[in-house]
Amino acid sequence: MTNSLSVFVLRRLLGALIFVVVVSTSALVLIRLAPGDATTDMKMSVADPAAIAAARSRLGLDRPIWAQAASWIGGLARFDLGTSSHYGRPVSGLVVERVGNTAILGGLALVMATLIGIPCGVVSGSRGGAGARVIAAASILLVAAPPMLLALALLYLAVTTGVLSVEPGSLLLPLLALALPMGAVIERLQSRATADTVHTPAFVAAAARGIPRARVVWLHSLRASLQPVLGVYGIIIAALFSGSVAVEAITSWPGLGRLMLDGLLSRDVFLVAGCALAGSFLVAIGNLTADVLRAFIDPRIREAA
Amino acid sequence: MRAIFLLVATGLLAIVAPILAPHDPTTQFADKAYAPPTRIHLRDATGFRAPFFYKQTLVNRLAREYADDTSAPISLRWFSGGRVATSGDSTEPVLLLGADALGRDVFSRLVSGARWSLGVTALGVLGALLVGILVGGLAGTAGGRVDSMLMGASNWLLAMPGAYLVLVLRGALPLVLTTGETFALISILFTVATWPHVARGVRGIVAAERAREYAEAARASGAGLWRLMSQLLPAARGFLAVETVLLVPALLVAEATVSYLSLGFPDASASWGTLLQDVNVRVMSEAPWMLAPAAGIFAATLIAQAAGARVPQRA
Numbered sequence: 001m002t003n004s005l006s007v008f009v010l011r012r013l014l015g016a017l018i019f020v021v022v023v024s025t026s027a028l029v030l031i032r033l034a035p036g037d038a039t040t041d042m043k044m045s046v047a048d049p050a051a052i053a054a055a056r057s058r059l060g061l062d063r064p065i066w067a068q069a070a071s072w073i074g075g076l077a078r079f080d081l082g083t084s085s086h087y088g089r090p091v092s093g094l095v096v097e098r099v100g101n102t103a104i105l106g107g108l109a110l111v112m113a114t115l116i117g118i119p120c121g122v123v124s125g126s127r128g129g130a131g132a133r134v135i136a137a138a139s140i141l142l143v144a145a146p147p148m149l150l151a152l153a154l155l156y157l158a159v160t161t162g163v164l165s166v167e168p169g170s171l172l173l174p175l176l177a178l179a180l181p182m183g184a185v186i187e188r189l190q191s192r193a194t195a196d197t198v199h200t201p202a203f204v205a206a207a208a209r210g211i212p213r214a215r216v217v218w219l220h221s222l223r224a225s226l227q228p229v230l231g232v233y234g235i236i237i238a239a240l241f242s243g244s245v246a247v248e249a250i251t252s253w254p255g256l257g258r259l260m261l262d263g264l265l266s267r268d269v270f271l272v273a274g275c276a277l278a279g280s281f282l283v284a285i286g287n288l289t290a291d292v293l294r295a296f297i298d299p300r301i302r303e304a305a
Numbered sequence: 306m307r308a309i310f311l312l313v314a315t316g317l318l319a320i321v322a323p324i325l326a327p328h329d330p331t332t333q334f335a336d337k338a339y340a341p342p343t344r345i346h347l348r349d350a351t352g353f354r355a356p357f358f359y360k361q362t363l364v365n366r367l368a369r370e371y372a373d374d375t376s377a378p379i380s381l382r383w384f385s386g387g388r389v390a391t392s393g394d395s396t397e398p399v400l401l402l403g404a405d406a407l408g409r410d411v412f413s414r415l416v417s418g419a420r421w422s423l424g425v426t427a428l429g430v431l432g433a434l435l436v437g438i439l440v441g442g443l444a445g446t447a448g449g450r451v452d453s454m455l456m457g458a459s460n461w462l463l464a465m466p467g468a469y470l471v472l473v474l475r476g477a478l479p480l481v482l483t484t485g486e487t488f489a490l491i492s493i494l495f496t497v498a499t500w501p502h503v504a505r506g507v508r509g510i511v512a513a514e515r516a517r518e519y520a521e522a523a524r525a526s527g528a529g530l531w532r533l534m535s536q537l538l539p540a541a542r543g544f545l546a547v548e549t550v551l552l553v554p555a556l557l558v559a560e561a562t563v564s565y566l567s568l569g570f571p572d573a574s575a576s577w578g579t580l581l582q583d584v585n586v587r588v589m590s591e592a593p594w595m596l597a598p599a600a601g602i603f604a605a606t607l608i609a610q611a612a613g614a615r616v617p618q619r620a
Contacts, residue, residue, distance in 0.1 A: 019461075022461075031473075031477060035479050036480070144603070144607050146554070146602075146606065148558055148562060149599050153599070155589060156593065156596060159586055159589045160590065160593075166586055234464070238463070238464065238466045238467070239466070239467075241466035241468070241469065242466040245466075245468040245469065245472065245562060246468070246561075246562040246565065249562075250565075257468075260469070260472065260473075261472065264475075264476030264568075265476070272473065272476070276473065279469050283464060287464070
């Protein structure tokens with residue numbers, strides 16, 4: 001790793017840290033500003049005012065918003081995310097449990113989408129023929145299928161034919177629902193980037209010098225065309241987590257989306273902030289990895305940053 | 306042009322939807338729980354006649370088996386009661402897409418739900434375009450500190466997964482809302498979550514345009530910020546068309562997600578997402594017509610894509 005690359009990584013890490021703190025603190029402030037609080041949910045409408053006041057003070061809801069936001073940021077430094085009013089457990093334990101599930105689903109989906117999308121894109125972008133046309137057609141159809149609909153369609157397929165398991169907690173169905181549309185997007189991008197590069201004079205000349213076409217396409221052109229594709233990985237990762245909320249709900253995958261929803265519905269201040277923290281952390285890590293890969297491939301990027 | 310047509314058609318469909326529904330979306334018909342789709346016939350033993358259907362009778366309540374009662378043909382009634390077509394017998398519904406668990410007509414619910422789903426989508430896209438054009442145009446035309454401030458804000462919003470952003474913002478609002486409030490607030494939320502996509506693209510095009518000679522000439526002849534912006538913005542037309550075509554399906558799915566998670570439209574004014582709440586593994590195998598709203602969203606997505614494929618990509 002060269003020096004410029006490590007400086008680049010350090011700067012991006014700092015940016016990611018600020019992003020995570022600001023996003024989670026904003027979520028905390030937003031939920032405090034929302035009408036109603038955790039005691040409204042606790043069916044305390046019949047309880048006496050003293051009990052409600054005691055509960056509010058225990059949850060820190062009687063403190064001003066800025067004080068609570070400040071102690072949240074202070075707690076972050078000690079990895080203390082507070083206690084969930086809905087579950088009555090430390091938020092950190094809850095979040096780690098669920099964020100792992102979402103990370104497994106999202107991470108595997110990203111790997112699967114890449115492993116399908118990039119090779120298919122190189123094939124469909126570098127030559128004509130039936131194979132390339134089939135790939136392009138399948139991918140145009142899948143790009144139009146949002147993960148939410150694909151999850152429902154796969155669930156229907158599983159119910160009617162029994163080829164996929166529909167047990168709650170089975171990974172393959174939500175994984176396919178997330179990875180296939182994403183793989184199709186990557187395939188389209190890689191296909192266009194490959195088509196653009198193989199027709200540039202450098203690659204025509206390489207082919208003319210007698211370098212085997214497969215070598216030109218898969219080695220030289222791939223490295224040049226990966227650049228624009230990796231450039232959109234930030235957007236792809238954000239879209240992946242967006243889609244995962246609906247997919248997790250439909251396939252009963254116990255992920256971060258469900259936990260966040262529970263927190264929102266019960267006005268659980270620390271739980272929502274903790275979920276926002278974990279979500280923004282995953283997004284930041286994903287973006288960082290994509291950026292580092294890009295900088296690794298193209299030195300111009302690390303110099304510019 | 307096609308993108309504008311798409312947006313207008315989306316809005317129009319939302320408005321005319323109730324006329325196309327044969328029944329009231331909330332009417333529960335007795336003994337019609339999960340009744341299968343009614344078949345419309347055009348001929349009987351004597352030959353062709355006006356479209357009619359047979360009364361469905363419940364044969365086995367436990368197995369939810371229905372049978373056509375061929376002794377009682379019912380004609381369709383056209384253009385009456387503010388509907389294009391409805392059943393000629395007020396107690397026997399015409400169920401083009403079957404019935405749900407409470408014996409309500411799924412087709413009518415689908416068509417009425419289109420009003421909420423498509424309406425919120427059209428308003429959300431419109432809002433995103435207006436805010437995005439304004440912010441992106443301003444940032445691109447003004448440049449300098451205004452540019453970096455506005456684009457900094459939109460980049461932060463862009464980095465967040467849209468679904469989480471919408472859910473947290475929606476969660477911060479009162480949990481129980483009337484249909485009208487839901488409609489207005491969700492359109493605003495969709496505008497908030499999507500304007501940065503529009504702004505970023507518009508800003509890039511306008512900033513590039515600003516360096517060209519005609520823009521320099523305009524500035525030299527004393528054009529102010531707004532005048533200059535109005536000269537530069539037309540260059541972004543192609544991009545805006547593509548963006549509209551991308552946003553329509555994205556917001557349809559977003560509405561479906563929010564309502565599916567019971568943070569959107571209530572059951573009394575069910576949108577496509579609300580309707581999908583009733584779908585689970587068991588319902589899927591026994592009453593697959595309950596998946597109709599998902600097919601609706603997919604069809605809308607394909608139509609938007611087909612429109613998008615023809616938009617000239619001048620950006």
